[in-house]
Amino acid sequence: RKEVEQDPGPFNVPEGATVAFNCTYSNSASQSFFWYRQDCRKEPKLLMSVYSSGNEDGRFTAQLNRASQYISLLIRDSKLSDSATYLCVVSRYYGQNFVFGPGTRLSVLP
Amino acid sequence: GAGVSQSPSNKVTEKGKDVELRCDPISGHTALYWYRQSLGQGLEFLIYFQGNSAPDKSGLPSDRFSAERTGGSVSTLTIQRTQQEDSAVYLCASRIGAETQYFGPGTRLLVL
Numbered sequence: 001r002k003e004v005e006q007d008p009g010p011f012n013v014p015e016g017a018t019v020a021f022n023c024t025y026s027n028s029a030s031q032s033f034f035w036y037r038q039d040c041r042k043e044p045k046l047l048m049s050v051y052s053s054g055n056e057d058g059r060f061t062a063q064l065n066r067a068s069q070y071i072s073l074l075i076r077d078s079k080l081s082d083s084a085t086y087l088c089v090v091s092r093y094y095g096q097n098f099v100f101g102p103g104t105r106l107s108v109l110p
Numbered sequence: 111g112a113g114v115s116q117s118p119s120n121k122v123t124e125k126g127k128d129v130e131l132r133c134d135p136i137s138g139h140t141a142l143y144w145y146r147q148s149l150g151q152g153l154e155f156l157i158y159f160q161g162n163s164a165p166d167k168s169g170l171p172s173d174r175f176s177a178e179r180t181g182g183s184v185s186t187l188t189i190q191r192t193q194q195e196d197s198a199v200y201l202c203a204s205r206i207g208a209e210t211q212y213f214g215p216g217t218r219l220l221v222l
Contacts, residue, residue: 034210043201043213044153087152089210097143097166098211102152 003027004101006088012107017078021104023071023088032091033064035073037084038103044087047073078108112136114214116202122220123192131187131217135204142185143211144177146198153201159185192221 006023013019025033033050048055050062050071061074071088088101115134123129135142144156155169159179170176174192179185189196197220203211 032208032210043215045213046210049210097155097158097169099155100145100153 001026002102003099004088004090006086006101007104009103010105010107012109013078014109015078015080017108018074018076019078019106020075021073021086021088021106023073023101025069025071025088025090025099027090027092027099028069030069030090030092033071034089034091034098035060035062035071036087036089036100038087039084044100047086075106078106080108080110082106083108114202114204114212116200116214116217118217119215120218120220122222124222125194126191128188128190129192129219131189131200131202131219133185133187133202133204133214135183135185135202136206136212137183139204139206139212140182141205141211142179143203143205144185144187145201145203147201147216148198156187156200189219192219194221197221 004025035047036044037047038044048057048062050064052064054063059076063072085103085105087103089098091098117132140161142159145153147153157177158166174190177187199216199218201213201216203213205211
């Protein structure tokens with residue numbers, strides 16, 4: 001089993017739709033959690049950190065459930081520019097290496 | 111300020127040759143990571159440097175791969191006797207403190 005697993009995708013949704021991505025991690029000692037987005041042939045870029053209390057940034061909401069070792073990302077009112085691959089990232093210990101999930105590809109269609 | 115830079119941006123080499131990939135992290139960032147990403151695949155961790163500590167080399171796929179970081183700044187990833195399966199995008203990232211990591215644009219390596 002991979003340490004970080006994500007919805008296999010791809011997700012094809014119309015503009016304005018709400019879409020949710022799921023991620024699970026296997027190491028209960030994991031401390032830090034993030035969502036990155038990666039555009040085609042570009043480097044990954046931080047979308048948002050994920051906090052235990054959940055956090056929101058505009059149309060994006062991230063949730064963390066430590067008991068279930070589950071992370072989610074919700075995108076409301078999808079835009080064409082949201083089309084990308086979304087990567088779930090987990091850091092086991094403070095300052096240690098980051099483990100990337102395989103990513104979920106999103107295509108927002110006009 | 112300047113982000114993470116990598117060079118070359120593209121590298122084509124012949125099977126069996128050695129290659130060196132360079133990463134210039136963000137100034138002051140103490141942590142530096144190397145990853146590789148094959149076409150359509152996720153990121154594969156290779157190696158991690160943190161300050162003056164011994165690097166975490168647990169992700170290096172074989173002894174043909176090595177990396178060093180001089181003076182706590184610039185890092186070089188070396189692949190000896192390249193094989194076709196080494197073809198990938200090699201990404202470098204740096205980080206400071208509790209922040210997340212910032213990626214460079216990557217080096218696209220093609221081994222013929």
